[in-house]
Amino acid sequence: MTAKLIDGKQIAAEIRGEVAKRVGALSERGITPGLATVLVGDDPASRVYVNSKRKMCAEVGIKAWDHDLEASTPQDQLLQLLEELGSDPAVHGILVQLPLPAHIDEELVLEAVPPHKDADGFHPCNLGRVLQGTHLVAPATPAGIQELLIRANIETSGAEVVVAGRSNIVGKPIAAMLFQKAAGANATVTVCHTSTRDLAEHTKRADIVIAAIGRAGAITAPMLKPGAVVIDVGINRTEDGLKGDVDTEAAMEVASAITPVPGGVGPMTIAMLLSNTVTLAERFG
Ligand code: NAP
Numbered sequence: 245m246t247a248k249l250i251d252g253k254q255i256a257a258e259i260r261g262e263v264a265k266r267v268g269a270l271s272e273r274g275i276t277p278g279l280a281t282v283l284v285g286d287d288p289a290s291r292v293y294v295n296s297k298r299k300m301c302a303e304v305g306i307k308a309w310d311h312d313l314e315a316s317t318p319q320d321q322l323l324q325l326l327e328e329l330g331s332d333p334a335v336h337g338i339l340v341q342l343p344l345p346a347h348i349d350e351e352l353v354l355e356a357v358p359p360h361k362d363a364d365g366f367h368p369c370n371l372g373r374v375l376q377g378t379h380l381v382a383p384a385t386p387a388g389i390q391e392l393l394i395r396a397n398i399e400t401s402g403a404e405v406v407v408a409g410r411s412n413i414v415g416k417p418i419a420a421m422l423f424q425k426a427a428g429a430n431a432t433v434t435v436c437h438t439s440t441r442d443l444a445e446h447t448k449r450a451d452i453v454i455a456a457i458g459r460a461g462a463i464t465a466p467m468l469k470p471g472a473v474v475i476d477v478g479i480n481r482t483e484d485g486l487k488g489d490v491d492t493e494a495a496m497e498v499a500s501a502i503t504p505v506p507g508g509v510g511p512m513t514i515a516m517l518l519s520n521t522v523t524l525a526e527r528f529g
Pocket of ligand 1 (some may be wrong): 409412413414415436437439457459462477478479509510513
């Protein structure tokens with residue numbers, strides 16, 4: 245079997261096209277959606293991510309408000325900026341690029357983003373709604389994964405899904421989204437982590453494997469059930485370039501469909517961030 249590649253780049257472009265149309269409809273109501281992007285420090289990977297988010301904003305007609313702060317910026321100054329952005333009517337979404345420098349309390353900062361401007365969906369209030377299945381916006385990467393599954397016509401209802409990884413930004417929210425009694429969900433979800441006794445024992449019975457571990461090639465072909473769908477969230481910088489968490493080449497001989505790295509979940513994350521921003525502008529603008 246050779247797996248079908250799920251083209252995240254193509255699907256993300258479709259979503260950006262839809263977002264651009266929604267921006268057009270908002271402009272008829274006199275609203276230009278605005279996304280404030282806050283980058284603290286000069287981590288090169290964060291800089292690349294923020295720049296591409298800003299570029300994509302321009303492409304769909306979202307006004308990007310750029311805030312680049314020194315790595316040494318005191319926490320209070322960052323909190324003050326978030327308060328200002330929170331009361332600025334031109335700003336509908338706020339994104340604080342993670343990770344933050346060590347002297348800044350990430351949890352405190354994420355809670356300082358008002359829930360109605362939380363474009364990344366990381367505020368505990370919005371994560372709580374994800375758990376309830378009542379969210380307006382979900383964290384961008386899990387939202388992108390769910391959208392990929394829906395648009396690639398992958399049946400999730402009744403499917404055995406194994407999520408490898410339990411971070412607050414990927415593993416936990418995607419698990420909570422996929423077990424909801426809802427369209428594009430309704431799966432039986434198992435979440436694995438470093439204390440899971442035998443990861444392969446779980447992945448081998450999964451119809452859908454979602455790998456969000458952060459270790460290149462951690463999911464190998466023998467760990468997959470023939471015909472499984474594999475969503476590779478990992479972005480690992482290796483000597484051979486960017487690699488996912490899955491040994492893609494070998495997994496393609498076992499799986500029925502797989503997302504490539506790059507060009508799978510990554511572009512979806514940005515597309516969903518843009519969509520979230522427009523959703524917030526539509527609802528609260
Ligand atoms: P993270 O915060 O480092 O969490 C990694 C998770 O994987 C943890 O829950 C950890 O378990 C678990 N884990 C590590 N090794 C494992 C193993 N051998 N077996 C089972 N579980 C294992 O990472 P993250 O932020 O969720 O990101 C995961 C990956 O996705 C990274 O490569 C990241 O760069 C990438 N990512 C991509 C996008 C995108 O847009 N494509 C977005 C976000 C993240 P414990 O909890 O027990 O430590």
